[in-house]
Amino acid sequence: xxxxxxxxxxxxxxxxxxxxxxxxxxxxxxxxxxxxxxxxxxxxxxxxxxxxxxxxxxxxxxxxxxxxxxxxxxxxxxxxxxxxxxxxxxxxxxxxxxxxxxxxxxxxxxxxxxxxxxxxxxxxxxxxxxxxxxxxxxxxxxxxxxxxxxxxxxxxxxxxxxxxxxxxxxxxxxxxxxxxxxxxxxxxxxxxxxxxxxxxxxxxxxxxxxxxxxxxxxxx
Amino acid sequence: xxxxxxxxxxxxxxxxxxxxxxxxxxxxxxxxxxxxxxxxxxxxxxxxxxxxxxxxxxxxxxxxxxxxxxxxxxxxxxxxxxxxxxxxxxxxxxxxxxxxxxxxxxxxxxxxxxxxxxxxxxxxxxxxxxxxxxxxxxxxxxxxxxxxxxxxxxxxxxxxxxxxxxxxxxxxxxxxxxxxxxxxxxxxxxxxxxxxxx
Numbered sequence: 001x002x003x004x005x006x007x008x009x010x011x012x013x014x015x016x017x018x019x020x021x022x023x024x025x026x027x028x029x030x031x032x033x034x035x036x037x038x039x040x041x042x043x044x045x046x047x048x049x050x051x052x053x054x055x056x057x058x059x060x061x062x063x064x065x066x067x068x069x070x071x072x073x074x075x076x077x078x079x080x081x082x083x084x085x086x087x088x089x090x091x092x093x094x095x096x097x098x099x100x101x102x103x104x105x106x107x108x109x110x111x112x113x114x115x116x117x118x119x120x121x122x123x124x125x126x127x128x129x130x131x132x133x134x135x136x137x138x139x140x141x142x143x144x145x146x147x148x149x150x151x152x153x154x155x156x157x158x159x160x161x162x163x164x165x166x167x168x169x170x171x172x173x174x175x176x177x178x179x180x181x182x183x184x185x186x187x188x189x190x191x192x193x194x195x196x197x198x199x200x201x202x203x204x205x206x207x208x209x210x211x212x213x214x215x216x217x218x219x220x
Numbered sequence: 221x222x223x224x225x226x227x228x229x230x231x232x233x234x235x236x237x238x239x240x241x242x243x244x245x246x247x248x249x250x251x252x253x254x255x256x257x258x259x260x261x262x263x264x265x266x267x268x269x270x271x272x273x274x275x276x277x278x279x280x281x282x283x284x285x286x287x288x289x290x291x292x293x294x295x296x297x298x299x300x301x302x303x304x305x306x307x308x309x310x311x312x313x314x315x316x317x318x319x320x321x322x323x324x325x326x327x328x329x330x331x332x333x334x335x336x337x338x339x340x341x342x343x344x345x346x347x348x349x350x351x352x353x354x355x356x357x358x359x360x361x362x363x364x365x366x367x368x369x370x371x372x373x374x375x376x377x378x379x380x381x382x383x384x385x386x387x388x389x390x391x392x393x394x395x396x397x398x399x400x401x402x403x404x405x406x407x408x409x410x411x412x413x414x415x416x417x418x
Contacts, residue, residue, distance in 0.1 A: 067241035074248060112297050123381035126357040128281065159295035183297035183382045 078104040078187055080121060082133055086165035086172065087119070091133070091192070101194035102133070102202070104187030112182045114139070114161065116211070117204035119189040122163065125177050131186055134163035134173050135207075140182075142212035148175045153213075159183075166207065249275055251385065254290055256302050260363035260370070264288070264400055265302065270392035271400075273385035283359070283380075285311070285408055288387040288400055291361065294378050302387065303361035303371050306407050307354045309380070315373055316349045359383065364404055 032040070082091045082100045091100050104121055114120055114136050124130040138144045140158050147168055156162050160179035165171025174180060192198050251274040256265050265271065265288070273290045277283055285305055293299040307313045354360050358377035363369025372378065390396055 063242070064238050067245045068238065070249075071241040071244045074244070123379070124357065125379040125381070126355075128357055128379070128381040157295070159293070159297065181292075181294040181297070181379065181382060183292035183294065184379060185297075 074106065075110070076107050078106055079193070080104055080131070080133070080187075085170050086167050087133060087135070088167040088170075090166050091119075098195055100192050100198065102189040103191040103193050105190040106187045108188050108190075109185050112185055114182075114185065114188060115204050116142075117206035119202055120163065121186045121189065122180060122184045123186055124172075125180060125184060126172075132172065133189060134165050134171070135205075136161055137164045137174075137206070137210050138162040138212050145213060146175055149178065154179065164210065247275075249279065251275055251388075253391070254300070254302070254387070258302075259368050260365050261288070261302055261304070262365040262368075263404065264304075264364045265387075265390070268392075269390060269396075271302075271387045272389040272391055273387045275385045277386045278383050281380075283383060283386055284308075286403055289359075289361070289383050290385050290387060291378060291383045294375060294382060300384065301361070301371075303363050303369070304403055305359050306362045306372070306403075307360035307377075307409075309354050309356050309358055311354050311360070311409065312351050313354060313360050313372075314349055314351050357381075362405070362407055366405055366407075 080102055082102055085092060085095065088095075091102070102119075109120070116136055116139060118136045119133060120136055121131050121133045124132045138156050139161050140156050142156050142162070144154050144156060144162050146152060146154055147164075154162070156179045159182050161182055162174045162179055164173045164175065168175075189202050191201050251272055254271050254273050256269045256271060257267055259267065277287075278289075283289060283305060285308060287305050288302065289305055290300050290302050293301050354377050357380055359380055360372045360377045362371045362373065387400060390398060390400055
């Protein structure tokens with residue numbers, strides 16, 4: 001009998017309070033009723049759930065998008081803007097006004113295979129943070145006549161190749177630092193993709209008089 | 221039925237690509253395990269040792285003198301070499317190089333040209349010691365086992381970009397687990413440290 005009286009008393013007080021709140025909504029209620037408390041905590045929990053869901057979605061997206069993008073840029077293809085005049089007139093014929101943008105194929109150089117006449121990008125032997133784009137003139141074992149190097153004729157050692165810019169005299173290339181190790185190869189320029197008027201595929205082309213020389217070796 | 225199989229296959233392919241890319245990023249930017257072979261780094265690293273080389277120092281250009289590095293061989297990019305950095309760009313290296321090439325080659329250029337080009341490498345006596353400066357963007361590598369190591373003393377300094385990673389931890393054999401010791405040779409010129417007492 002006592003328990004029943006207590007229950008009735010509690011229910012009656014709750015009902016009075018909830019009526020007071022609804023009749024005077026601008027009045028701040030200092031004592032939160034059990035019903036209101038349940039409603040409030042449910043809303044807070046819902047907001048927390050949405051926040052956690054957003055965070056989880058962001059993290060899972062991040063862990064998919066970033067590794068895939070980085071792997072594609074490292075292994076498949078890379079886009080680079082060509083700066084400077086060392087490859088004129090083929091690349092950047094307009095000088096500083098509009099720079100060409102080329103697509104570098106990194107998949108075709110994964111086994112370090114290049115041909116004479118290819119335009120390649122390598123990590124600069126003078127500055128490991130910089131990449132330079134030049135044309136391959138000679139491969140290992142070739143005999144090359146140099147333009148401005150310390151030796152007039154050079155035989156390219158194993159595992160090295162000789163690169164030159166098309167614009168002789170305005171180019172930092174093998175004529176300054178000698179044969180370059182094939183391990184520095186970064187990518188092969190396959191297409192010019194900007195500006196749209198110059199969209200074309202880059203084919204291997206060896207300039208006249210820059211090919212390897214025929215030699216007969218006699219050893220004493 | 222077919223759609224379920226296709227869906228499952230595509231899901232499997234998607235997961236393979238995702239985890240393959242994560243693995244590539246880990247090996248390329250964090251570190252890799254390397255099995256060493258050869259006697260050129262004895263006694264620090266012996267044949268069949270497994271070491272862990274981290275890649276971050278190389279990408280941030282923080283390789284220092286005295287570090288053991290894994291680098292691509294300048295003569296064959298598919299072969300890796302493991303040596304110690306003795307000098308960075310701008311450092312002066314004393315080298316005696318008694319094994320310089322003494323060959324003389326005569327080449328006839330073209331069938332029509334009568335020019336005979338003679339290239340001769342200067343013969344150096346065994347006791348001549350000369351100092352050379354490591355050029356910009358290059359490093360000088362030497363093995364710890366100076367008597368049995370082909371390194372920069374034979375092929376000269378190598379470009380910094382050929383370095384793949386810095387060896388930081390030896391993993392196998394278990395009784396030598398831990399960081400690697402300092403160079404046993406006296407080839408590294410450490411700059412004189414500032415001392416308070418004169």
